[in-house]
Amino acid sequence: MNLSDEIRKQKIAKLTAYDVRFPTSLTLDGSDAVHTDPDYSIAYVVLKLSDSPVEGHGFAFTIGNGTDIVVHAIESYRYLVEGRSLGDIYGNFGKFWRDLTNDSQLRWLGPEKGVVHMACAAILNALWDAWGKLEKKPVWKLVSDFTPEQLLSVIDFRYMTDAITQDEALQILRTNESTKAQREQEILKTGIPAYVTSVGWMGYSDEKIKKRCEEGLAEGWKYYKMKVGVSVDDDYRRAKLIRSVIGYENKLMMDANQVWDVQQAIDWMHKLAEFKPLWIEEPTSPDDVLGHEAVAKAMNPLGIGVATGEHCANRVMFKQLITRGALQFCQVDGCRTGSINELLSILLLAAKHKIPVCPHAGGVGLCELVQHISIFNYICIAPTFENQMTEFANHLHEHFIAPVVMKNGRYHAPLVPGYSAELKKDSLEAHIYPHGSVWKELTANGQHKPRH
Amino acid sequence: MNLSDEIRKQKIAKLTAYDVRFPTSLTLDGSDAVHTDPDYSIAYVVLKLSDSPVEGHGFAFTIGNGTDIVVHAIESYRYLVEGRSLGDIYGNFGKFWRDLTNDSQLRWLGPEKGVVHMACAAILNALWDAWGKLEKKPVWKLVSDFTPEQLLSVIDFRYMTDAITQDEALQILRTNESTKAQREQEILKTGIPAYVTSVGWMGYSDEKIKKRCEEGLAEGWKYYKMKVGVSVDDDYRRAKLIRSVIGYENKLMMDANQVWDVQQAIDWMHKLAEFKPLWIEEPTSPDDVLGHEAVAKAMNPLGIGVATGEHCANRVMFKQLITRGALQFCQVDGCRTGSINELLSILLLAAKHKIPVCPHAGGVGLCELVQHISIFNYICIAPTFENQMTEFANHLHEHFIAPVVMKNGRYHAPLVPGYSAELKKDSLEAHIYPHGSVWKELTANGQHKPRH
Numbered sequence: 001m002n003l004s005d006e007i008r009k010q011k012i013a014k015l016t017a018y019d020v021r022f023p024t025s026l027t028l029d030g031s032d033a034v035h036t037d038p039d040y041s042i043a044y045v046v047l048k049l050s051d052s053p054v055e056g057h058g059f060a061f062t063i064g065n066g067t068d069i070v071v072h073a074i075e076s077y078r079y080l081v082e083g084r085s086l087g088d089i090y091g092n093f094g095k096f097w098r099d100l101t102n103d104s105q106l107r108w109l110g111p112e113k114g115v116v117h118m119a120c121a122a123i124l125n126a127l128w129d130a131w132g133k134l135e136k137k138p139v140w141k142l143v144s145d146f147t148p149e150q151l152l153s154v155i156d157f158r159y160m161t162d163a164i165t166q167d168e169a170l171q172i173l174r175t176n177e178s179t180k181a182q183r184e185q186e187i188l189k190t191g192i193p194a195y196v197t198s199v200g201w202m203g204y205s206d207e208k209i210k211k212r213c214e215e216g217l218a219e220g221w222k223y224y225k226m227k228v229g230v231s232v233d234d235d236y237r238r239a240k241l242i243r244s245v246i247g248y249e250n251k252l253m254m255d256a257n258q259v260w261d262v263q264q265a266i267d268w269m270h271k272l273a274e275f276k277p278l279w280i281e282e283p284t285s286p287d288d289v290l291g292h293e294a295v296a297k298a299m300n301p302l303g304i305g306v307a308t309g310e311h312c313a314n315r316v317m318f319k320q321l322i323t324r325g326a327l328q329f330c331q332v333d334g335c336r337t338g339s340i341n342e343l344l345s346i347l348l349l350a351a352k353h354k355i356p357v358c359p360h361a362g363g364v365g366l367c368e369l370v371q372h373i374s375i376f377n378y379i380c381i382a383p384t385f386e387n388q389m390t391e392f393a394n395h396l397h398e399h400f401i402a403p404v405v406m407k408n409g410r411y412h413a414p415l416v417p418g419y420s421a422e423l424k425k426d427s428l429e430a431h432i433y434p435h436g437s438v439w440k441e442l443t444a445n446g447q448h449k450p451r452h
Numbered sequence: 453m454n455l456s457d458e459i460r461k462q463k464i465a466k467l468t469a470y471d472v473r474f475p476t477s478l479t480l481d482g483s484d485a486v487h488t489d490p491d492y493s494i495a496y497v498v499l500k501l502s503d504s505p506v507e508g509h510g511f512a513f514t515i516g517n518g519t520d521i522v523v524h525a526i527e528s529y530r531y532l533v534e535g536r537s538l539g540d541i542y543g544n545f546g547k548f549w550r551d552l553t554n555d556s557q558l559r560w561l562g563p564e565k566g567v568v569h570m571a572c573a574a575i576l577n578a579l580w581d582a583w584g585k586l587e588k589k590p591v592w593k594l595v596s597d598f599t600p601e602q603l604l605s606v607i608d609f610r611y612m613t614d615a616i617t618q619d620e621a622l623q624i625l626r627t628n629e630s631t632k633a634q635r636e637q638e639i640l641k642t643g644i645p646a647y648v649t650s651v652g653w654m655g656y657s658d659e660k661i662k663k664r665c666e667e668g669l670a671e672g673w674k675y676y677k678m679k680v681g682v683s684v685d686d687d688y689r690r691a692k693l694i695r696s697v698i699g700y701e702n703k704l705m706m707d708a709n710q711v712w713d714v715q716q717a718i719d720w721m722h723k724l725a726e727f728k729p730l731w732i733e734e735p736t737s738p739d740d741v742l743g744h745e746a747v748a749k750a751m752n753p754l755g756i757g758v759a760t761g762e763h764c765a766n767r768v769m770f771k772q773l774i775t776r777g778a779l780q781f782c783q784v785d786g787c788r789t790g791s792i793n794e795l796l797s798i799l800l801l802a803a804k805h806k807i808p809v810c811p812h813a814g815g816v817g818l819c820e821l822v823q824h825i826s827i828f829n830y831i832c833i834a835p836t837f838e839n840q841m842t843e844f845a846n847h848l849h850e851h852f853i854a855p856v857v858m859k860n861g862r863y864h865a866p867l868v869p870g871y872s873a874e875l876k877k878d879s880l881e882a883h884i885y886p887h888g889s890v891w892k893e894l895t896a897n898g899q900h901k902p903r904h
Contacts (some may be wrong), residue, residue, distance in 0.1 A: 066561045105903075114565045118561070290772050
């Protein structure tokens with residue numbers, strides 16, 4: 001990896017982690033069949049450098065209680081991060097990735113899944129943010145400017161080689177190399193396609209759903225997602241309502257958030273098939289590769305795809321889902337798998353199998369992160385927008401220094417250096433849990449009751 | 453569930469969690485290809501009851517750094533446990549299990565995997581311990597005395613019904629019901645078969661391996677396991693050494709601790725096949741169902757089975773491994789999946805597919821726990837010892853109030869009420885990290901350096 005001496009010699013001077021929560025459960029934004037009361041939250045990392053005012057900011061997304069556990073885990077990795085030189089980290093990022101995610105004692109708590117993997121993702125996201133800032137590039141541009149060989153060097157291919165070899169990955173990158181510049185120009189002009197997810201949260205009233213759909217149409221949205229899985233009659237009624245507003249010229253997606261057993265998913269979706277959803281998302285346990293495969297086979301004659309990924313633990317799970325045809329839409333997440341290093345191996349495998357990548361977003365900060373992933377995926381790996389759109393939800397962007405810029409239902413390429421992950425200082429301080437001003441007030445007036 | 457009023461009315465008055473570690477890294481007990489320096493540890497739970505001196509003790513096993521993260525997670529579940537009546541918990545244990553493991557906010561950190569699932573397992577293990585003590589029965593006897601219907605009521609079958617229905621499970625239990633008493637008598641007389649795992653840790657010298665094998669033979673052991681995966685030449689030499697001592701009338705198993713990619717596992721094991729191992733354990737990522745299937749297919753003509761499970765996150769992963777024939781030996785763990793409630797669904801599915809269950813043990817306290825699992829599995833679910841043996845390692849038992857009793861290479865049935873999980877008070881206090889006397893001394897004399 002080409003690194004200037006100025007970058008190479010710097011060290012990580014300090015890692016700090018914060019528990020930051022937003023009280024979204026008060027309005028039931030984000031409610032679904034299994035996550036009934038989320039407070040969108042982030043376990044937030046700030047890295048200070050030894051010889052530069054640049055800071056790396058990154059996070060893992062959570063939904064309230066338990067954010068403190070991820071913060072605790074992040075602090076457990078401090079000993080592998082503080083004092084390490086950037087030359088050591090970025091110079092062989094694939095190796096550093098494995099050192100971090102496979103620490104000989106901490107790996108027992110995963111391995112490469114759940115709390116410890118999310119903690120690693122938060123740290124790695126902050127490292128990518130710092131790298132972008134040091135190179136004065138948004139992260140999508142930093143990655144897009146890598147040569148194919150440089151890009152491969154940040155990936156740990158362990159457990160992936162039976163599905164995609166480094167040579168195959170290199171071939172995909174080289175094929176796209178000569179046309180990267182023109183796609184970059186295109187993106188800078190017109191952005192990338194998005195879909196909106198906020199029309200059919202489980203806790204919304206019919207009027208609110210209708211209003212959200214109408215607003216969506218007025219803003220030019222073409223994709224609409226609704227939550228399903230609590231009551232099939234209720235789902236039927238809400239699907240009918242949404243279709244009555246958005247018509248059939250726009251796309252409708254359905255999201256079950258893991259609520260069904262395999263056969264139950266198949267039976268339920270037969271009853272909703274007349275509304276022609278583009279996909280059914282998370283029909284069953286996110287760990288059930290073969291269950292997803294069975295659902296995908298049953299949905300295929302109905303023209304419904306299976307979408308999953310936001311709870312997919314790591315590249316090994318994605319490998320199986322992709323190679324078995326168990327998903328038709330690959331919903332990578334910016335914080336659950338091990339940051340860009342791991343995501344790149346998944347994107348390359350998806351490209352090999354021509355599976356569209358539609359990153360999971362919404363929550364808080366996820367839109368800011370995943371726009372970078374979708375952009376470098378389009379420029380370097382999968383040069384098409386056929387069915388490749390990025391999730392969007394219109395809340396909590398105001399807390400970020402460089403929030404997403406949406407125009408006509410498309411993300412416009414972020415131009416600010418870094419990974420767009422940095423919170424405004426005031427927002428950060430006010431939302432620190434439980435002592436930030438927002439939480440102190442909610443607790444004092446009885447609107448929030450701490451769970452432990 | 454039949455519960456006396458005395459049990460039913462009690463409440464969980466207090467949940468306390470402790471970080472307890474044993475400095476095993478000093479001697480390299482437990483070292484392998486990826487866990488190079490484990491300090492065997494437990495995140496330890498004590499439940500106090502409202503109207504009884506009985507305490508529930510339980511734990512999740514860990515390997516050092518990060519035990520504090522699991523303790524933190526256990527404390528996050530306190531609000532779902534304290535104040536809850538035992539009638540509410542044991543009266544519908546399957547429902548309580550789902551309430552705990554699918555808390556609407558904490559589930560985001562799994563779901564049902566890693567730190568949060570281990571935290572649930574520790575709490576549930578303590579609940580099983582309390583139940584046994586209140587009924588004045590060892591846990592294996594408590595479970596064995598359930599009617600088939602009572603036994604099913606503690607299980608959450610979600611995500612399992614495409615592989616095993618409640619009716620099928622009931623059928624298995626009913627088939628074994630009439631002969632339970634005679635198997636119980638047999639077990640009380642002769643115990644259950646074990647295999648020893650301590651002969652070939654990666655960090656041991658040749659002399660130490662040879663000595664351990666000779667001691668094993670003298671004690672009557674028939675099964676020996678060695679670690680492999682760092683250097684094939686080294687593995688070859690050590691396998692030859694072990695076979696030269698134990699001969700071919702005893703069984704040898706090999707354990708790679710997830711170090712290989714799929715094709716690498718197949719190639720490596722071809723080079724060690726001449727030593728006729730019974731199984732290759734954890735050949736690749738524990739998440740790779742299809743990878744294990746590929747290895748199993750390649751090993752079949754060599755007469756080598758695939759064993760896995762100690763890092764298998766939950767019943768959904770076991771479901772896929774078992775139904776695909778991706779494992780020939782099912783190594784359930786007492787602390788990583790969600791305690792007896794979840795293990796029962798896995799044992800029932802294994803029985804349906806005639807897959808032998810060989811629980812993972814060793815570490816600290818795992819032998820004490822899993823002997824119960826193997827015993828009720830034999831009495832109620834899978835009435836055979838063909839290839840069904842339980843792992844054993846001879847260390848750290850002295851810290852438990854009711855340690856395992858081994859005779860002639862067999863576990864003898866524990867008779868003390870509870871789950872055999874309770875540490876001696878002195879051992880607990882001395883090993884609390886980092887302020888117990890053992891750790892204070894090791895830190896003071898420089899033999900231990902805290903990692904954060």
